[in-house]
Amino acid sequence: MADNALGRFLRARREATAPPTTERRRTPGLRRGELADRAGISVEYLTRLERGTDRSPSGQVLAALADALGMTADERIHLYRLVKAGSTCAPPPPPPLRPTVQALLDALAPTAAAVLDPAGDVLACTETFRTISGLGDERNVVRFAFSPAGKAHYPDWEQVAHDRAAALRAAADLGDHAASTLAFELSITVGEAFTSRYDAVGALPPATGTERWGAFLVAFETAYLSGGGENRLIVYFSQH
Incomplete structure (x- = not known):
């Protein structure tokens, strides 16, 4: 996956998601800790995903993040495509039908x-x-x-x-x-x-x-x- 596209997308969605309070903040959107709590993962792991040091999250983790960020159906599909784009494994073609x-x-x-x-x-x-x-x-x-x-x-x-x-x-x-x-x-x-x-x-x-x-x-x-x-x-x- 070129240029950590998955991590960049997750961070952009986090920063575009409304925080749980109306307090003034130095940075927009959710803090990493707030998103990690919503998704049920550690802050350290979320940090690795956003920085691109871990580019192979499980489907359960990505689904939890998509839920926590309130992603639309199109955004969920885009998230999957980002993961798929980073995979180098292609399944073998099916054998021809007899x-x-x-x-x-x-x-x-x-x-x-x-x-x-x-x-x-x-x-x-x-x-x-x-x-x-x-x-x-x-x-x-x-x-x-x-x-x-x-x-x-x-x-x-x-x-x-x-x-x-x-x-x-x-x-x-x-x-x-x-x-x-x-x-x-x-x-x-x-x-x-x-x-x-x-x-x-x-x-x-x-x-x-x-x-x-x-x-x-x-x-x-x-x-x-x-x-x-x-x-x-x-x-x-x-x-x-």
Whole structure:
């Protein structure tokens, strides 16, 4: 991360945040101690972050700072991008989808169906899935579920959000790098609405059941594909 962009941004937001009192101060905004108390971290650690001597804070720390600073959704996304810009680790590209799996999807049309990787990325899907899923340009079902568009799309959002968080947690706990990276992202960009569900997961997500997508009630069945990678085929049967 060039020129300590993360530390500079945190300090600028701290200095732009209204202090808890109206007393006259020599410096604007919150003092480091006040922000550290709000975020539940030490002043020493906050100092290291602002000075750039520590450039690898956890998602929990960044989410706590974002909450303490009252960051907007756009500011949270910018904060995550600053951290991501400082990372030199790039995940390997996903293996190509087997032609037989694509042929299976083609045979399932016009039924809604999709192949997802462990992190929830849509690797391939039928046109019906694309139409009723609400994803639009988003290619990850977990990120979509925790977006404003996702919350509006799912009438039973609480249950859908719980299940998407559970699926991501299961993948991350099994060592999937993309799932862990997405969990880190959402802990910053979404905050407590995501972390409260992700941290509290106590069971695997359902492999079958029903969900409401907009005006559609869909029943789904999940089949895990052979060949490694833990990719799964999910078929959705519209009930309405």
